[in-house]
Amino acid sequence: MKKIIRGGTVVNARETTRGDVLIDGETVIAVGQIGDVEGAEVIDATGCYLLPGLIDNHTHMSMPFGGTTTADDYNTGTQAAAAGGVTAIVDFALQIAPGGLQSSLDEWMGRAEGAAHVDYSFHMAITRSDEGTFKDMPKLVDQGISSFKVFLAYKDVLMITDDIFLRILEESKEHGGLVQVHAENGWIIDRLVTEALGRGDTAPVWHALTRPEWVEAEATSRAVRFAEQADAPVFIVHVSCQASAEEIIAGRARGVAAYGETCIQYLFADITDLERPAPEGARFVCSPPLRDASNQDFMWDALKFGHLQSISTDHCPFDDPQKALGADDFSKIPNGLAAIQHRLPLMWEHGVKEGRISMNRLVDVCSTAIAKQFGMPTKGAISAGMDADIVIFDPKQPFTFSTETSFMNVSYDLWDGKTVAGSVRSTLCRGTVVFDKGEIKTQPGHGKFLKRIPFDVARQGDVA
Numbered sequence: 001m002k003k004i005i006r007g008g009t010v011v012n013a014r015e016t017t018r019g020d021v022l023i024d025g026e027t028v029i030a031v032g033q034i035g036d037v038e039g040a041e042v043i044d045a046t047g048c049y050l051l052p053g054l055i056d057n058h059t060h061m062s063m064p065f066g067g068t069t070t071a072d073d074y075n076t077g078t079q080a081a082a083a084g085g086v087t088a089i090v091d092f093a094l095q096i097a098p099g100g101l102q103s104s105l106d107e108w109m110g111r112a113e114g115a116a117h118v119d120y121s122f123h124m125a126i127t128r129s130d131e132g133t134f135k136d137m138p139k140l141v142d143q144g145i146s147s148f149k150v151f152l153a154y155k156d157v158l159m160i161t162d163d164i165f166l167r168i169l170e171e172s173k174e175h176g177g178l179v180q181v182h183a184e185n186g187w188i189i190d191r192l193v194t195e196a197l198g199r200g201d202t203a204p205v206w207h208a209l210t211r212p213e214w215v216e217a218e219a220t221s222r223a224v225r226f227a228e229q230a231d232a233p234v235f236i237v238h239v240s241c242q243a244s245a246e247e248i249i250a251g252r253a254r255g256v257a258a259y260g261e262t263c264i265q266y267l268f269a270d271i272t273d274l275e276r277p278a279p280e281g282a283r284f285v286c287s288p289p290l291r292d293a294s295n296q297d298f299m300w301d302a303l304k305f306g307h308l309q310s311i312s313t314d315h316c317p318f319d320d321p322q323k324a325l326g327a328d329d330f331s332k333i334p335n336g337l338a339a340i341q342h343r344l345p346l347m348w349e350h351g352v353k354e355g356r357i358s359m360n361r362l363v364d365v366c367s368t369a370i371a372k373q374f375g376m377p378t379k380g381a382i383s384a385g386m387d388a389d390i391v392i393f394d395p396k397q398p399f400t401f402s403t404e405t406s407f408m409n410v411s412y413d414l415w416d417g418k419t420v421a422g423s424v425r426s427t428l429c430r431g432t433v434v435f436d437k438g439e440i441k442t443q444p445g446h447g448k449f450l451k452r453i454p455f456d457v458a459r460q461g462d463v464a
């Protein structure tokens with residue numbers, strides 16, 4: 001089945017062109033002036049931009065955390081993804097059993113199988129070490145799981161120690177993997193939390209005040225130094241502040257293969273949101289925490305100049321009753337924000353429209369760079385031979401954030417009431433319309449597991 005998307009403007013990371021897009025089955029076969037094609041379905045995109053499907057490399061669906069489970073599963077979460085122009089996610093599988101990684105991966109594969117509307121893959125988070133763990137790492141890379149994650153925070157739950165961290169970097173490099181790091185110092189956080197609770201400081205804002213910027217910057221610095229020592233690539237997830245980003249910049253200047261992302265909440269929310277009256281404040285609890293707004297100009301510049309390479313959402317939704325587990329104790333509030341649907345409208349409004357980044361740069365940081373970093377060579381651009389993952393974005397059709405327009409499985413929207421100028425009209429994943437004018441058109445299971453290729457440090461220098 002062929003489709004032609006006519007009349008739009010194609011925005012890739014490298015260039016912007018007027019042209020039609022011809023799709024055959026799941027693949028783009030031509031971009032440019034395309035005449036009549038017999039039997040092809042025509043989609044009119046006059047006045048719209050055509051962007052490569054966004055990729056969200058940082059999501060947590062159906063994930064157990066703090067005695068509860070994230071509110072979106074692979075069905076609801078990927079509906080919200082598609083409504084926000086996202087055509088692929090890379091979710092986190094957590095090592096939950098001793099004796100290796102495979103059984104945990106199988107568990108997560110089972111959760112997603114037949115449920116997702118857009119394509120999906122996993123990073124494997126290593127939370128304990130045994131010889132089985134190290135033996136499984138190359139086997140996972142062979143199965144298309146070419147990225148791992150470690151936590152330097154969440155002591156006694158997910159945190160690993162420095163000796164294991166260094167070994168993971170060494171093993172991962174050997175097998176073509178990329179190690180991602182949650183960079184906060186778990187030891188220091190535990191001390192600050194204990195002190196705060198001892199004083200009776202229990203409100204949500206203390207979540208942020210007990211995880212100060214220097215605690216993130218220190219762990220980031222450590223991660224970059226370890227990567228330097230192991231001569232291994234490292235990717236710092238959810239960089240929240242200038243102090244932490246500067247550690248990555250310093251490492252890159254020394255030649256370390258250090259990369260980093262930020263997340264939309266660090267650009268579009270700040271520490272004062274945690275002071276909102278209950279239940280709102282708890283909705284903004286995530287780690288690293290929301291920072292003082294004075295960081296935001298620097299974070300925009302870091303994206304603009306490539307000091308940070310990409311932006312994700314760290315979608316990790318919990319509804320109000322789950323957040324209320326910490327009503328009397330901020331340390332018991334499940335960490336995470338509901339955000340997967342909102343990256344494109346927010347980045348367009350405040351990035352492109354306000355002149356902070358170009359629309360090409362938006363495509364790069366939300367899709368193209370992510371495809372390159374996480375080994376998805378058929379994603380991240382609209383060109384012949386690539387997967388037909390396409391967002392039809394209407395810059396003149398406003399979008400209002402609300403529980404009415406949100407597909408995320410929580411009873412609130414963090415930006416409720418805000419209106420922006422542009423919106424996602426349709427989202428195609430491998431040639432199939434998943435989302436169109438406010439409705440999901442696919443059944444669960446349209447999304448397929450995405451086998452990713454090993455990390456290639458040389459390719460990271462490519463211009464888009």
Ligand SMILES: [Zn+2]
Binds near residue numbers: 059314316
């Ligand atoms: Zn996360």
